[in-house]
Amino acid sequence: MTLPRALRGLLLCALLAVAAAVAAGPARAQSSPVVDFVLPADVWHAYKTRFLDPSGRIVDTANGDISHSEGQGYGLLLAYYANDRAAFEQIWTFTLTELLIRDDGLAAWKWDPRAKPHVTDINNATDGDLLIAWALAMAGERWAMPVYLDAARRIARAIGTVAIRNDGARPIMLPGATGFAAGERPDGPVLNLSYWVFEALPVMRGLAPGYDWDGLFQTGLQLVVQARFGTVELPTDWISAPSGRPPQPAEGFPPYFGYNSLRIPLYLLWAGQTEKQLLEPFLRAWTRDGDDRPAIVDVETGRVIETLGEPGYRMQTAILACALAGRAIPDDLRRFQPTSYYASTLHLLAMTVVARRYSRCL
Amino acid sequence: MFVRFGTAALLLVLVAVVAAVGQTSDPAAPAGGGVVPRATLDAGPAAPPPGGSAAPAGPDTAAPGVPIVDEEALRYFAREGDLDRLEAEIRRLKTLYPSWEPPTDLFDPKAPGPSDVQPLWDLYTAGRYAELRAEIVRRQLAEPTWVPPADLLARLKQAEARIRLVNASDSKQWNAVLAIATDDPSVLTCANIDVLWRVAEAFAGSGRMDRARDVYVYILENCTGEKERLATMDKASALLPVDMVTTLFRYARQQDGGGDEFAQIRLNLIRRSVGAANEDPSLTVPAEDLAVLDRAAQSGTGPDDAILLGFYAYRHGDPATAIRWFDLALQRGGSAKAAEGYVLSMRAVGRDAEAEPIAYEWRNAGIDNLVTYITLATALLTSETAQVAQTVVDRFAPVVTEERSPLGAQALGWYAYNTGQSPTAVAWFQTSLEWEPSEVAAFGLLLSLQRLNDRPGLRQALEIWGTRYPRLPEMVLGGGTAALRLQQRAGLTAPAASAATRSATAPAAAGLAPRPTAATSTTAPTSTAAMDMILVDAGSTASPAAGSAAAPSAAVAAASGAGQYATCVARTDAGMRTGRLSPADALARGWCLMELDRPNEAATAFDLALTASPASETAQQAAYGRSLAYLRLGLTDQAAVSSSRTPLNLTRKAELGAEILIQRALAASRDGRWTEVILAMASLAEMRPLTHDLMMLRGYAHYNLGQFEEARQIFDAVKASGVQIEALAAIEVLNERLTKRKF
Secondary structure (H helix, E strand, O other), rough: OOOOOOOOEHHHHHHHHHHHHHHOOOOOOOOOOOOOOOOHHHHHHHHHHHHHHOOOOEEOOOOOOEEEEEHHHHHHHHHHHOOOOHHHHHHHHHHHHOOOOOOOOOOEEOOOOOOOOOOEEOOOHHHHHHHHHHHHHHHHHOOOOHHHHHHHHHHHHHHHHHOEEEEEOOOEEEOOOOOOOOOOOOOOOOOOHHHOOOOHHHHHHHHHHOOHHHHHHHOOOOHHHHEEEEEEOEEEEOOOOOOOOOOEOOOOOOOOEHHHHHHHHHHHHHHOOOOHHHHHHHHHHOOOOOOOOOOOEOOOOOOOEEEOOOHHHHHHHHHHHHHOOOOOHHHHOOOOOOOOHHHHHHHHHHHHHHHHHHHHHH | OOOOHHHHHHHHHHHHHHHHHHHHHOOOOOOOOOOOOOHHHHHHHHHOOOOOOOOOOOOOOOOOOOOOOOOOOHHHHHHHOOOOHHHHHHHHHHHOOOOOOOOOOOOOOOOOOOOOOOHHHHOOOHOOOHHHHHHHHHHHOOOOOOOHHHHHHHHHHHHHHHHHHHHHHOOEEEHHHHHHHHHHHHOOHHHHHHHHHHHHHHHHHHHOHHHHHHHHHHHHHHHHHHHHHHHHHHHHHHHHOOHHHHHHHHHHHHHOOEEOHHHHHHHHHHHHHHHHHOOOOOOOOOOOHHHHHHHHHHHOOHEEEEEEHHHHHHHHOHHHHHHHHHHHHOEEEEHHHHHHHHHHHHHHOHHHHHHHHHHOOOOOOOHHHHHHHHHHHHHHHOOOOOOHHHHHHHHHHHHHHHHHOHHHHHHHHHHHOOOHHHHHHHHHHHHHHHHHOOOOHHHHHHHHHHHHHHHHHHHHHHHHHHHHOHHHHHHOOOOOOHHHHHHHHHOOOOOHHHHHHHHOOOOHHHHHOOOOOOOOOOOOOOHHHHHHHHHHHHHHHHOOOOOOOOOOHHHHHHHHHOOOOHHHHHHHHHHHHHHHOOOHHHHHHHHHHHHHHOHHHHHHHHHHHOOOOOOOOOHHHHHHHHHHHHHOOOOHHHOOOOOOOOOOOOHHHHHHHHHHHHHHHHHHHHHHHHHHHHHHHHHHHHOOOOHHHHHHHHHHHHHHHHHHOOOOHHHHHHHOOOHHHHHHHHHHHHHHHHHHHHH
C-alpha cells in the first residue's frame, strides 16, 4: 500500500501504459469496444488526499465543504475504477450510515458538516442514487461482495418505484422524490437531463428488472435532441417536459446551460453514444472562437455567463473533440492535479471514459 | 444496565410492523419501504432466541462448562483502563457463559500484550468506523487468511446501525428507523436506551401508538437505570395519549422510602389532564386522580395546584369549592390566574359585588384579568337587581378611560341613562362610539339625546349614525314618519353649544351620580316593570334551551336544565373566550346568564349563538334571547333592533314584534311620550287586533295629547265591543274634561 509521493505533474502516460496492457482483453461491445482500465494509483491517491475525508465522505470543496449523494456516488465509482477496495468500503460506510436513511431506501442528497442534523434536506437526488447503485453493482460483482449487490438492488428498486414515472407516452425519471412531478408544479414534470447516467441504466435493468430502464434510456436520448433552446441550441439544467409537448426551460430556474449540464456529453460518450446529432451543439458551444473552455450560457440571450478554465472542464471539450473529430487529448489534460471537487471529479471520470472507449485519442 | 432478555419480545413487535410496511409498498419491491428483505425477518436464526444474547456474536458451538470465550475486548478495555466498558463486558460474558470466570491477570503487566488488532480496536473506540472498515479490508487483502475478530465486527455493525438509526430518526424517517432496528435487533438494549426511545418515537410518529407503548413497556420491564426510567416516562407522557401513559404506571418500582418512582410523573400527568379538562369542560378527571392532586395541593406551598383545582371545580359546576381553592392560591401569593378564577367563581355564585374589589385590584395583572374586571363592572352597572356602590362607579370610569374600553363606556352610558343623568350618558356613549363604533352605543346616544329633547343634537347624531346603522332612526323614533317630522322640525343648523357638549372626551367620573334607590325611581323612570312582564312571557313562550334547537352538549344542558345556571356559565366560559363554543351551547349560556341577571354577557352569548345557520331554531331562539337581554338592559327599543337583525320565522317574529311594541307603548306612557304610544299602537294594530286594554291605552294617549275626538272614538269602540265598564269610566272622564274645557 505504499504510494509514490510524486503527485505533481503525474503523467497520464503511466495511465496509458496500464490501459495498453489490458487493451488486449476481450471487448464487451462490438460497436464500441470497451477496454478494462484501472485508474493509476498516483492519480487516485491525489484525488483521495484532496477530497476524501477519513469519515468516508467526498467533500465538495467549492461548496462550503458539504457532501452530497452525487459526490458519494462519484467517489465509489472512482474507487472502483482505481480498484481501491478499502477506499470503496470507507466511502460506502459513510454513504450507508449518513445518507441512506430515507423511508423509501433512496439517499438523502445533502449533508452539511456545520448543520445538526447534518442532513439538511431529506429529499433525494436521483443521479446520486443511480451512481451509488451502479458503483455498488460493479464492485459487488468484481469483488464478490453480496452485501454491495444487495444494497445495489434495493436502491435500484427504490429508484424504479419512486423516480421512474410513465407520462403516458414514455418513461421519465424525476430528479427527486418530491417537488418535480406533474402534480407538484404547474410546469411539471421538471427533469434534469444531466441525471441520465446512460451507462448505468442497463446495469439497473439487471438489478431491478421490473422497470422500463431501456425506455428511460431512449427518453433521455430523445430529450437531448429536443431540449435545444435559443440560438445556442443548448438545454437548460432544468427542463419542463410535459407529456406530448416539446420541452421548455423550467420556471423558477435560471435559463442557463449550467454546471449540471456540463456532464451530458460525458454521460453520452461513456455509454458509447457518439452520434453527431446528439453531441454537435455542445462541441460547437465549447469550441467557439477557437476556445476549448466550456461555458455557462444563458440560452435565452446567448450570453456567456461564465467561462470554465479548470482542466477538468476543458477535458470535457477534449473528449467531445476526440469522439467527434478524432482529435487527440491535449498533453496538459493528460495530467491530473486536483483543483475544485467538481472539475477534478469530471476530469478523472473523463480520463476513465477515454481510456475505456476512446484510447485512439491518446 | 445491560439486559439479556426480552429482546426477542421487542423483535416480535418490530417484525409485525415491518411486515405491515411490506404489505403496503410497491409489489415490484419485495423489501418494501424498509431496507430489510423479508426473508431476513422471517428467518429464525437472525433473531436471538429467547433468553439468548443481546450481542449477536456469541459463540454458538461452545459446550456448557467449557466455554471458549473471546476475551480480546475484555483485555483491550483493561489495557485502556476503561473500567466502565470493562465492567459491562464482564457482565455480558457472564450472562453468555454463566460458568465463565474473568481472567485474574487482567491488570497484570505480564498478561498477553496488545495483539495485532489493537489499532482496529483503537479505531472502534474512537468512533472512526469508516476508517475501521477500510482498515479491515486492507488487512484482509494483505493477509487473505486473516479473519477479523467476530466480537469487533459485531460491535462495529451495531455501532453503524445505531448511527444510521439515529440519523433516520433525526430526519423523521420513521419506517427507516423501524427497518434498521429490525435488521439489527442487537441495538435494542438498555445500554442503547436512546435507540429504544427513538424506536418508540418512530412508532408514535407513524401513528402506531400501541406499538410505541409496547416499546416503553419493554424498557420499564427490563431496564433498571433510575434516570433512564424517569426519562422514559417523560418521553411516553409527551408522545402517548394520556390513557396509554396511565397504563404504564403499573410498571413503577417501589422506592425505599415508600411511594413509587413515578409519583412525580403521575402527578404531572394528572396536572396535564386537569389542565386539559379546564380547557374543555366536557372532559373529566377520575376522582382518584383528583384526590392525588388535592393532596399535593394541600401539602404543597405554592399556588399552582390550587389554581388548577380551582378552575377544575369552577368549570365543572362547583364554584363554592373553586372559591376555596382560589382563596388558598391567593393566600399563597397566587398569580393573576388565581385572581381571575376567584372573581369568576364569586360571580358564579352571585357574589359579583363582593368580587369587585379583587377584580379591581388585579385588573392590571394580565389581559384576562382586565377583561374579567371590565365585564364584572359592566354587569354590575347594568344589572337591574344589584346595588352598586358609588366607589364601584368612581373607580371604574378611569379604568374605562385608560383602557379605552367601548364596552365599559357603554355600561357607564346605560348607568347614567337609567339613573336619569342623560347629559353624562350622551358623553359616555359618544366616547364609546369614538373608540369603536357600534349600533348599541349609537342607539344609547340617540335615546339619551331624545330624552334630553336635544333636537339639533339628535338630528346631527341621526345623520351620522342613521346612515351607518339604517335601522336606528326607526328604532328610536318609533316610525319613519315620526323621524321625518322630527327632522323637519329640528331645522337645518345645530347650535354650536350643542356640539360642544358632545365633544368626545370622557366625562369625569365624578359626574356620575349614584343609581336612585327604589323609593326615588319614579322620578327616573326605568322600564323594569315592563321588562319583567316581557320576561315572564319569554319564560312561557320561548322555553329556553328546552326547544327543538340543536342540542347543547350534555353537560351544559344538564346544568341549565337543573337550574344550575352558574355551572352552566362556568362550563361554557373557556369556549366563549376562544369563540369555539357551539351555537347550541352559546344559546344555553345566554339563557343561563339571563337567569343570573347578567344580560350584558347574555347578549354576547346570544350573539355567538347567532352564528348558527340563519334558518335554524337555534338562531331564532338566539335572536329572541338577545331581544330579551336588551330589554333587561333597560333598552326597550333595542329589542326591536335585535328582532329585525335576524330573520325569525313569521309567527315568532309577529309575536316578538308585537310584544316589543306593547312594551314600547307602556314605557312611553310612563314617560308621558304619548305620540310614541299612539305610533306603537298603530303599528300593533296592523299586526293584530288590539285588545281592549291596549285600545284603552291608545285612547288615553290621544286624551293626554288633547286629541279628545280621537279618544272618544276609541272609547266608544271599546264600549261597543261589549267591555263596557272601563270604557264607560273613560268616557265619563272624557266628558268631564270636555265639559271643563268648555268652561
